[in-house]
Amino acid sequence: MHAYLTANLPGIGGVIKETVDDFIVTEIPLYLPCGEGEHAYVEIEKRGVTTLDAIRRIARSLGISEREIGYAGLKDARGITRQTLSIPRVETERLLSLSLQGITILSANRHRNKLKPGHLAGNRFSIRVRGTKKDAQEKAAAILAVLCERGVPNYFGSQRYGGLGNSHHIGRAMLRRDFKGAIDAIMGDPAMVRDERWRKAVETYHLGDLAGSL
Structure with a gap:
C-alpha cells in the first residue's frame, strides 16, 4: 500500500x-x-x-x-x-x-x-x-x-502466496502443463525451508528419491 x-x-x-x-x-x-x-x-x-x-x-x-x-x-x-x-x-x-x-x-x-x-x-x-x-x-x-x-x-499479504511465497510460480507452471516444474516449486529450495522434516524431504526429492521424500 x-x-x-x-x-x-x-x-x-x-x-x-x-x-x-x-x-x-x-x-x-x-x-x-x-x-x-x-x-x-x-x-x-x-x-x-x-x-x-x-x-x-x-x-x-x-x-x-x-x-x-x-x-x-x-x-x-x-x-x-x-x-x-x-x-x-x-x-x-x-x-x-x-x-x-x-x-x-x-x-x-x-x-x-x-x-x-x-x-x-x-x-x-x-x-x-x-x-x-x-x-x-x-x-x-x-x-x-x-x-x-x-x-x-x-x-492480501505475502502469506497468501504459500509458505515459500511462490504459489504464483506453481500456478503458472500448472497452466503451462509443466507438472514437473509445478512439483519442483511445491517442494521448493531446501535452503528456504525452516522445518526440519520438510527440509529433509526436499533434499531427498532433489536427489531423485521420490519414494523417500514422502
Missing part, C-alpha cells in the same frame, strides 16, 4: 504484537457439531504454535496419521488462536485428557463429517495496540468513520 486512505487524519501511533497475548484470533464455525458421528470436533486454543504443528503434536500423541485430522483454516503461531479440528475414531474423553505444550483442549463434540478447508464462517480478531497517542479512541473513531464510508482495498 503506497498511501493511507486517511492520510489527512492523525494516526493513533502504538505497536501491535508486542506479546503473544496482544493478538487473539477466534475461528467462527460454519456449522456446529450435531452430537453424533465418527469424527470428534475438538476446539483447541494454541499459543505460539501453527495449526500444522498442533496437528502434528496431537497426531503423535494419539498415534494416528496427521492426514486423518481435519481443519477449516490455517492459523499462524504469532498469537493466541482458537480453532476446531476434526479427529476420527477417538473418544472425546481421551481428547479432553490430552496435555500438550502450547495447546489447550477447550471442548470436544461429535459430528458426521471431516472438517475441510473453507468450513468456517470467518475469523474474529482481538488486537491490542500498545503505546498509543493521546486521545487515541477519538482519533480511531474518526478514521473508522472514513473507512466505513469509503471502504478499503482488498489487499
Whole structure:
C-alpha cells in the first residue's frame, strides 16, 4: 500500500504484537457439531504454535496419521488462536485428557463429517495496540468513520502466496502443463525451508528419491 486512505487524519501511533497475548484470533464455525458421528470436533486454543504443528503434536500423541485430522483454516503461531479440528475414531474423553505444550483442549463434540478447508464462517480478531497517542479512541473513531464510508482495498499479504511465497510460480507452471516444474516449486529450495522434516524431504526429492521424500 503506497498511501493511507486517511492520510489527512492523525494516526493513533502504538505497536501491535508486542506479546503473544496482544493478538487473539477466534475461528467462527460454519456449522456446529450435531452430537453424533465418527469424527470428534475438538476446539483447541494454541499459543505460539501453527495449526500444522498442533496437528502434528496431537497426531503423535494419539498415534494416528496427521492426514486423518481435519481443519477449516490455517492459523499462524504469532498469537493466541482458537480453532476446531476434526479427529476420527477417538473418544472425546481421551481428547479432553490430552496435555500438550502450547495447546489447550477447550471442548470436544461429535459430528458426521471431516472438517475441510473453507468450513468456517470467518475469523474474529482481538488486537491490542500498545503505546498509543493521546486521545487515541477519538482519533480511531474518526478514521473508522472514513473507512466505513469509503471502504478499503482488498489487499492480501505475502502469506497468501504459500509458505515459500511462490504459489504464483506453481500456478503458472500448472497452466503451462509443466507438472514437473509445478512439483519442483511445491517442494521448493531446501535452503528456504525452516522445518526440519520438510527440509529433509526436499533434499531427498532433489536427489531423485521420490519414494523417500514422502
